[in-house]
Amino acid sequence: MAKTTATVSTRTISLRLLRKDRTVADAVRDSRGLTEHPTRTGRLFYEQSNDMPPPWLELVNQFSADGSLQLRNKSCAAVLFLDVVSVAGARTFALAFGGGHLALHADAFERNFGLKVALNSIARADLKNLDVATLEATSFQKRVQASRKSDLGDFGIDTEHDLLRLAGGVPTDTNFASSLSGKDALMLTAKMSADEISTKCAAALTLFEATDYKKDYSFIDQIAPVREADLIDALDALVFAEIQHLLVGKPSDLHLTIPEIIDPEATHEIGYFGPGFRPGAKTGYGELTIEDYVAELSAGKPNELKSMADIKPSQEIRVVIDGQGSKQRRERLYDCFVFEAVHLGRTYVLFAGDWYCIEDKFFASVEADFQKLLAPVALVASTAALNEQELIAELDKDPDLLNLDKVKSSPAGAPGANLEPCDFLSRSKAFIHLKDGHGSAPISHLWNQGVVAAESFVRDETFRKSMRNAAIVRQKAAGKKGFELLLPDGRSKPVAANYKVIYGVMRHRYQRSKKLGLPFFSKVSLRAAAGRIELMGFPVEVHLIEKV
Incomplete structure (x- = not known):
């Protein structure tokens, strides 16, 4: 067998670390048409697909003059498994090329391997991209990329609320790599020969076992992966x-x-x-x-x-x-x-x-802040309303509440913003925001609505005038009086401490504990929103309304 020359060039390789309790046979999908090829070291699998027309060709040919376009796609893939020994022990790595990663069972590999290596390699001031997810009823995922090396604080992530999924940037040791990014897989770019890849894997394994990340990224331990x-x-x-x-x-x-x-x-x-x-x-x-x-x-x-x-x-x-x-x-x-x-x-x-697993101290801190916000007596202890609109119709009968649901007020310079000031204004000067906590929209939408409305009320004269005018129209239609006197005339700047922001959330009791509560990550996002509102001077309360 001819031996190829080990040329040195800048390469980007994709590394995955096989779990200790899994084998190569466990890692490869049976449904893939992979063929094993003899190697000097490790085990190499490859796939060469047959050429086939792209799925959009039939539509394109309907616009061609004679429908005779003959376009074909063809792809190939490879996966190389290498056994590597380092100070951290002996482990097996998988290098995926082309679509080779599609041939691998994700659960056969260490989760967050690439992320851990990246965070142990990249200083907080040398980041270039982050992927984060928020874990709520609707999970939001976002990718933030910087045009040059930037500090962690510049990426605008909430270290208490966001789950860090991927990190990339320039490692401190540029001999190891010129750039890195990692989630489950590690994408490593460096000048190297084929013979040096095992050395890179050994270095990555050592970094995976390290704890350097605790200096700048200790917040990731607030949410720790379960391995047992x-x-x-x-x-x-x-x-x-x-x-x-x-x-x-x-x-x-x-x-x-x-x-x-x-x-x-x-x-x-x-x-x-x-x-x-x-x-x-x-x-x-x-x-x-x-x-x-x-x-x-x-x-x-x-x-x-x-x-x-x-x-x-x-x-x-x-x-x-x-x-x-x-x-x-x-x-x-x-x-x-x-x-x-x-x-x-x-x-x-x-x-x-x-x-x-949520770290106990983090959980206790979030829970303590939630209990401070939780009202001892809710606006309504329980309701048979099926959704938010039915609850609004129910509360609309209260003479001390003015329905402002679907009122659209726009701040100056944003005529199309159409912000909803609140669902109800109470005679005790409370802005009440309501949400069905089991509906399709995440509870965090409710928290954000309260923040935006409070900021606009304090800062923007146009918004306050629009809200006051809407209150006059709504109270007349409802046969109620005096609510406009609770609001400034627009020119007068309100004193936030004279008002209150109330969040009312409809919830079923939990099936197991039989308690009325909120999901943990909703409490985390509430803490951030309530903090912003309280900084403006508004007291904040949360009212849990049982759905029966």
Whole structure:
């Protein structure tokens, strides 16, 4: 066998670290057409796909003169497994080339390997890009990129609320790499030969085991990944129980979100595949929702599912084209579950296929701040209203409340902003914002609404005039009087301490604890919003309204 010359050039390689309890056979998807090729070291697999027309060719040919365009796509991929020994021990790495990562089982590899290496390598002032996610009823994901090296504080992330998913930048040791970015995989750019790749892997392994990140990025330990198999099994059983509750129409806080940032220019519909779902042509959905998932299961054979072990390895979402799912564009459904659970006195969150434990001190701090905001007596102790609009209709009968729902007031210089000042103004000068805490919109929308309305009320004369005029119109229509006297005439600047911001949230009691409460990450985002409002001088209260 001829030996190739080890040339030195600048390369970007993608590294994944195989878990200690997994083998190469565990890591490679059986459904992929991979072929093993002889190597000097390690194990090498490759795939050469047959050429095929692109999916859009049929449409394009309808516009061509004779429909004869013959365009073909062809792709190839490779995965190289290397055994590496370092001071941290002996481990196996996988290098993916082209679409090779699609041939790998994500759960066979160390989660957050690339992120940990990146944070142990990159000083906080040398970051260039971050991916973060907020874990709420609707999970928001964002990517922030800097045009040059920047400090962590410049990226505008909330270190208490945002889950750091990926970090990239320039490492302190530029001999190791000229640039790095990492999540589960580590993308490493450096000048190297093929023979030096094992050395890079060994260095990455040492960095993975290091704790240098605690100096600048200790906040990531507030939300720590769970690795114990027996604990994960117990937590997964709680999720499976939630699915059973949903199948019989009971409320649940379980929801779904695609754990990756999606290309906004890519249009697609998503379908559900695997055990429990009905066979045949699949319905395509424009977004991923727990309601559609449960509907698809209900229409299939949900009784086939005996535990999370039937869901975790086999259920998938795929991009659907003409009723058929693309095996190239798919995601394990388990990786899309988002759930918060309390188990043996500790709080856990499932996100992107991993369970995270909330640090006790962080949890206690957030809970203490929430209790300070929680009103001892709610506006309404309980309600039979099915949604926010029905609750508003119910409260509208109170002579001491003026309905300002759907009033649109715009600050100066923003005529189309159409901000809603509040849902109700009370005679005790409270701005009341309401939300169905089990609705489709995240509770954080409510917190943000209160912040924006409070800022506009304090700072903007035009907004205050618009709000006062709307109050005059609304009270006349409702047969109520005197509410306009509670508001400044526009020219007078209000004293924030004379008013109060009240958040009213409709919630079902939790199934297990039977307590009325909010999801943990909603409390985290509330703390940030309430802090901003209190800095303006407004007192803030949270009123939990039980849905019965």
